[in-house]
Amino acid sequence: QVQLVESGGDSVQAGGSLRLSCTASGSILSPNGMGWYRQAPGKQRELVAFITSGGYITYADSVKGRFTISRGNAGNPLYLQMNSLKPEDTAVYSCYADYGFSQYWGQGTQVTVSS
Numbered sequence: 001q002v003q004l005v006e007s008g009g010d011s012v013q014a015g016g017s018l019r020l021s022c023t024a025s026g027s028i029l030s031p032n033g034m035g036w037y038r039q040a041p042g043k044q045r046e047l048v049a050f051i052t053s054g055g056y057i058t059y060a061d062s063v064k065g066r067f068t069i070s071r072g073n074a075g076n077p078l079y080l081q082m083n084s085l086k087p088e089d090t091a092v093y094s095c096y097a098d099y100g101f102s103q104y105w106g107q108g109t110q111v112t113v114s115s
Contacts, residue, residue, distance in 0.1 A: 002026040002104045004095045008080075009109030016085050016113070022078040022095030022106055031097040034078045036069065038091035038111075048093065049080060062088075085113045 008020040020036065035050030035058075049069035050058045057069055068081040078095060090113050095106035 002097060002099065002102075004097055004104055004106035006093065006095050006106045006109040009093060009111045011112040011114065012085055014086055014113055014115050017081070017083045018085065018111060020080040020082070020093055020095075020109060020111075022080075024076050024078070024095075024097055024104075027099065029099060030075050031099050033098045034071070034075070035096045036078075036080045036093055037096055038089075038093045039108075040088075040091040043091075045094070050096075051078070082111070085111075087113045087115045089113050 003026050004022055004024050006022045008018055010018055012018060030053060033050055033052040036048040037045050038048050039045040048060050048063055049067055051069050066084045070079045091111060092108040093111055094108040097104045
């Protein structure tokens with residue numbers, strides 16, 4: 001069973017930075033892709049950033065130029081560097097992994113940005 005464990009969520013002021021990490025365990029296979037999603041109160045979950053096994057990266061328009069997704073050696077851990085944070089970035093950020101045969105979610109980590 002694949003497990004995804006996120007860390008790095010915190011409360012920061014607008015303009016600050018955070019780095020989220022997601023460590024995957026429980027599989028000898030590498031995922032086809034991994035990404036970060038977020039869900040703010042009262043809103044639907046949305047894609048923040050995604051990286052495929054081949055290194056193709058997609059960002060939500062709202063975070064382009066501010067957030068950077070990356071991977072450690074051998075693709076683990078997954079990182080999300082978040083700069084110039086805005087109050088509207090406040091949400092629970094969840095890690096996602098697509099192994100093709102199955103998909104997995106982390107438990108989420110809270111990011112709160114105050115103005």
